[in-house]
Amino acid sequence: MPMDTPDTNSSARAIQRRELLKLTGAGVAAFGAASLFNTPKAKAQIMTDEWDKVFPRSEKIDHEKVTFKNRYGITLSGDLYLPKNRADNRLPAIVVSGPFGAVKEQSSGLYAQTMAERGFVTLAFDPSFTGESGGEPRNVASPDINTEDFMAGVDYLGLHASVDRERIGVIGICGWGGMALNAVAADKRVKAVAASTMYDMTRVMSKGYNDSVTPEQRAQTLEQLSRQRWQDAEKGTPAYGPVSLELKGGEPQFVVEYADYYKTPRGFHRRAVNSNASWSLTTPLSFMNMPILTYIAEISPRPVLIVHGEKAHSRYFSETAFAAAAEPKELMIIPGANHTDLYDKVDVIPFDKLTSFFNQYLAA
Structure with missing residues (x-):
C-alpha cells in the first residue's frame, strides 16, 4: 500500500491504520493498542519518592528508590526491597520485571516485595x-534493549553491599x-530463573495468537509498518494509539481480563x-524478526521454573x-487460574x- 502523502485524506489514513491493526492482529492487542490514531507525544516521568504502588507497603521490609544504567547508557528506575532482619549478611537477590506494558508499582513490585519478605x-x-x-x-519496546535491562539489574544487585553476587x-x-x-x-551470572504467566512477545507479534497469522499477512504488516517509519520520520515523532484498553464491547475475554x-x-x-x-505504532518491527527464545x-x-494458569489464553x-528448555526445568500449572490472576x-x-525454588538454587 502506498505511503500517505501530506495531502492524503484523513479518513483514508484512518482506514489504513485500522487495516494495519487487523494485520498485526493479536500481537498488537497483546500490548493494548485498540486503534492507531496519533496522540500527544509521551514524556518521561520524574522519579517520585512517594509510595504510589497498587499494593500496600509491608512492614517487614525496607524500601528505597534507586537508579542504575544499562549497557546502552539508559538510566533505569527501580524499587529496592530489603528484608528488615538482614543485619550485615549478604543475601540472595532477585531481579523482577513485567508484565509487558506495566510499571514497577504494579505486579513486579508485588512479587518483589513478597519475595523480600521471604528473605x-x-x-x-x-x-x-x-x-x-x-x-x-x-x-517503545525492544527485545534487545529490554533483555539488556534485566542484565543491568544483575549489574546493580551484584554491586550492592547486602547482596551475595553469586x-x-x-x-x-x-x-x-x-x-x-x-x-x-546469555547472562551466566544468574543462577536460577522463573517466568510467571509468560508471553513470548516476539512470537505473538510476528505470528499472532496461536500462530494464526499467514505469511502473506506478515509480509503486508511489515510493509505497512516499514512505511509508517517514513511518516514518523517526517513528523519527527512516533505515531501512538489512544489510551490502551478502553473497551467498546465485544472484545475477547482475555482483553476484558x-x-x-x-x-x-x-x-x-x-x-x-x-x-x-x-x-x-512501530514497536512490533524489531520483535517480528528476532525470536528471543x-x-x-x-x-x-x-x-x-515456568508458572502458568490452567485457564490462561497464553498457556x-x-x-x-518448557519443551524447548533443558533440564533442570519445571512447569507448574495453577488450577483454574487465568492469565491476569498471576499478576496480583x-x-x-x-x-x-x-x-x-530460589532457596534451593540460590543456596550459599
Missing part, C-alpha cells in the same frame, strides 16, 4: 522507555517472562502503558518454552513454590 533482596524496575526509567522516545536470580512476568529467559540464557486489572482500582497506575497510554536450552544447567507460550492474586501466585 531475598529484590529489585523491581521499569524497563527502558517506560515508567520512571529513561529513554526516548517514550513507550546468588542472584530473575523473575519475569508476562511479556517480561520471555525477556527474562532470553537474558538468563486485562482491562479488569489495568483499568480498575485493582491495578491501574497512571504511568503504566496499559493503564494510561499506548505503545508506539532461540537459545533457551542454554540456560541449563541452571534451573528454570501455550509457557508449554512451548496472592492466594493464586505460588509464592511458596517460588520461595522454595
Whole structure:
C-alpha cells in the first residue's frame, strides 16, 4: 500500500491504520493498542519518592528508590526491597520485571516485595522507555534493549553491599517472562530463573495468537509498518494509539481480563502503558524478526521454573518454552487460574513454590 502523502485524506489514513491493526492482529492487542490514531507525544516521568504502588507497603521490609544504567547508557528506575532482619549478611537477590506494558508499582513490585519478605533482596524496575526509567522516545519496546535491562539489574544487585553476587536470580512476568529467559540464557551470572504467566512477545507479534497469522499477512504488516517509519520520520515523532484498553464491547475475554486489572482500582497506575497510554505504532518491527527464545536450552544447567494458569489464553507460550528448555526445568500449572490472576492474586501466585525454588538454587 502506498505511503500517505501530506495531502492524503484523513479518513483514508484512518482506514489504513485500522487495516494495519487487523494485520498485526493479536500481537498488537497483546500490548493494548485498540486503534492507531496519533496522540500527544509521551514524556518521561520524574522519579517520585512517594509510595504510589497498587499494593500496600509491608512492614517487614525496607524500601528505597534507586537508579542504575544499562549497557546502552539508559538510566533505569527501580524499587529496592530489603528484608528488615538482614543485619550485615549478604543475601540472595532477585531481579523482577513485567508484565509487558506495566510499571514497577504494579505486579513486579508485588512479587518483589513478597519475595523480600521471604528473605531475598529484590529489585523491581521499569524497563527502558517506560515508567520512571529513561529513554526516548517514550513507550517503545525492544527485545534487545529490554533483555539488556534485566542484565543491568544483575549489574546493580551484584554491586550492592547486602547482596551475595553469586546468588542472584530473575523473575519475569508476562511479556517480561520471555525477556527474562532470553537474558538468563546469555547472562551466566544468574543462577536460577522463573517466568510467571509468560508471553513470548516476539512470537505473538510476528505470528499472532496461536500462530494464526499467514505469511502473506506478515509480509503486508511489515510493509505497512516499514512505511509508517517514513511518516514518523517526517513528523519527527512516533505515531501512538489512544489510551490502551478502553473497551467498546465485544472484545475477547482475555482483553476484558486485562482491562479488569489495568483499568480498575485493582491495578491501574497512571504511568503504566496499559493503564494510561499506548505503545508506539512501530514497536512490533524489531520483535517480528528476532525470536528471543532461540537459545533457551542454554540456560541449563541452571534451573528454570515456568508458572502458568490452567485457564490462561497464553498457556501455550509457557508449554512451548518448557519443551524447548533443558533440564533442570519445571512447569507448574495453577488450577483454574487465568492469565491476569498471576499478576496480583496472592492466594493464586505460588509464592511458596517460588520461595522454595530460589532457596534451593540460590543456596550459599
